[in-house]
Amino acid sequence: MIIQAFSAFFATFFFSIIFNISKKELIYCGLGGAIGWSIYLYVLHKTQSPVMASFCGAFIVGIFSRIMSKIRKVPVTIFLVSGIIPLVPGAGMYRTMFAIVDNDLSKAATHGILTLQIAGVIAMAMVMVSSFPHHSHSNVNK
Amino acid sequence: MEHRSLLRIALLAGEIMLRNGAETYRVEDTINRILKSYDFEVIESFVTPTGIFVTVADSSMEMITLIKRVQKRATHLEKVALVNDLSRRFVAGNLSIPQALQELQEINKKPSYPPCLMILSIGLAAAFFTVVFGGHWQDFIISGLIGMIWATLQMYLHHKEVSNFFVNLVGGACIGCIGILFTEVIPLGQNLDPIIIGSIMPLVPGVAITNAIRDTIQGDLVAGNSRASEAFLIAISIATGVGIVLKIYMLITGGTIL
Incomplete structure (x- = not known):
């Protein structure tokens, strides 16, 4: 699990370079990805539910991004976009597609619905975090 | 003439943000914020991922509407952060119009990582x-x-x-x-x-x-x-x-x- 969290840090870190995020924020972006993925693994271990785990991971990434954007005074998108990347159901997408190629439609439906569920709860987590009231109007964009 | 250069700044700021991966509301917000530093009676902006529409009007002048079509999009989040910061400093009065325009053009030319x-x-x-x-x-x-x-x-x-x-x-x-x-x-x-x-x-x-x-x-x-x-x-x-x-x-x- 430590190796996985560690890898998530570096994966997010290099991803942030792909997104052209400035050098000063790269470490924090990596940190966001590692925190999100650790929470995901922990909840997955406790509940055996990838949907629940994705929700918790995305929720924590959202809160982390809000806090970091206040501290570092840059738009919240920078941390949100990079932190959410490990949680995006790329694996689910691939397995759905693979099952379709394999003509195994019941498997395709299982993976497809799971992927949609995960994408949905990540969206819901972001909605909930973004809907917290802002402290003052001048802070809306920070 | 001041309102024209202001409009140019607002549109350029919006365009840079939209091209480089900012959310729509942030682009609209930035444009409106910059335009509010001049006493226009009407300020409207409408942004979609492929274009920007801005209208301003005042009792002393004709209504001006500008449209900017945005085609090529990339992801360069550092530019978004820089323009966001610039618009804040501009509204706070720490930048003159020519300075802001020059700085925006510099941001626009900023290279990605090699x-x-x-x-x-x-x-x-x-x-x-x-x-x-x-x-x-x-x-x-x-x-x-x-x-x-x-x-x-x-x-x-x-x-x-x-x-x-x-x-x-x-x-x-x-x-x-x-x-x-x-x-x-x-x-x-x-x-x-x-x-x-x-x-x-x-x-x-x-x-x-x-x-x-x-x-x-x-x-x-x-x-x-x-x-x-x-x-x-x-x-x-x-x-x-x-x-x-x-x-x-x-x-x-x-x-x-x-």
Whole structure:
């Protein structure tokens, strides 16, 4: 699990370079990805539910991004976009597609619905975090 | 004349933000904020992922409407942060109009990270994602290789101005080919599954997905929907690329992979 969290840090870190995020924020972006993925693994271990785990991971990434954007005074998108990347159901997408190629439609439906569920709860987590009231109007964009 | 230069600044700021991956509401907000520093009676801005519309009016002048079509989009989040910061300083009165315009043009020209670093990062991102999804160290090396080959190919295709859909299709096919080559033909990699999943992660439209959700929450439904369809199209083209290669391989060998 430590190796996985560690890898998530570096994966997010290099991803942030792909997104052209400035050098000063790269470490924090990596940190966001590692925190999100650790929470995901922990909840997955406790509940055996990838949907629940994705929700918790995305929720924590959202809160982390809000806090970091206040501290570092840059738009919240920078941390949100990079932190959410490990949680995006790329694996689910691939397995759905693979099952379709394999003509195994019941498997395709299982993976497809799971992927949609995960994408949905990540969206819901972001909605909930973004809907917290802002402290003052001048802070809306920070 | 002041209002014209102000309008130019607002539009340029909005354009830079929109081109480089900012959310729609942030672009509208920045444009409105900059324009409010002059006493216009009417300020309206409407932003979609492919264009900006701004109208200002005053009792002393005719109504002015400007439209800016935005075609090429990339992801350069540092520019978004810089313009965001600039608009704040401008509104606070710490920048004159010519200064702001000059600084905006400098931001616009700001280069991305060098191509070699970009290729290396895509490779390493793919490699680390393979480990995240349960790959071994041999898989780590193969994914890194796939990522770098694919990144080089992508840069070449973008340079030739091939459409995005086709670039992603080729990307998916490239990942599938090299993945099969190193696991089935040359049995160096342990398992194909994490290699392919890790390698497609750098292609996943992260910015489009995140912004689609954030735009929809903000009530920019048109923008949210068009970004969601952008993300969906990218995902489908990648999946099709990988799928075609796997299917062809299965037809040739007659067996199944995994």
